[in-house]
Amino acid sequence: MAAEEPKQTLPVNDPEAGYISPDPGASYGTGTLPPEEQEALDARAKAYEEEKKAVEDHEDEVAKKRAQEAGGAAEEAPTTKSSSKTSGSASS
Numbered sequence: 001m002a003a004e005e006p007k008q009t010l011p012v013n014d015p016e017a018g019y020i021s022p023d024p025g026a027s028y029g030t031g032t033l034p035p036e037e038q039e040a041l042d043a044r045a046k047a048y049e050e051e052k053k054a055v056e057d058h059e060d061e062v063a064k065k066r067a068q069e070a071g072g073a074a075e076e077a078p079t080t081k082s083s084s085k086t087s088g089s090a091s092s
Contacts, residue, residue, distance in 0.1 A: 007056050007057075007059070007060040008059065008060050008063035008064060008067075009056075009059050009060075009063065010059045010062060010063055016058075016059075016062045017059060018054070018055030018056075018058055018059055019055070020048075020051060020052050020055050021048060021051060023048065024041075024044050024045055024048050
């Protein structure tokens with residue numbers, strides 16, 4: 001099985017960077033909560049994971065799109081090579 005490529009992220013304060021709610025924390029009461037509360041805790045943890053995945057996917061998509069556009073712009077830009085010619089005359 002091939003290793004999955006790591007997701008790219010966007011810098012803080014980037015206009016397209018996503019926001020992830022604070023981590024709901026560990027399931028501190030797992031197994032000791034009434035069923036209704038455990039279901040609510042599980043639902044909150046699942047919603048957090050879905051939110052986190054959505055933000056990671058969006059940022060990865062935007063970062064790769066920007067990298068592709070930057071690569072395309074670099075190919076379109078004319079390359080200028082500066083060559084410095086020095087004269088071979090040296091006085092003794």
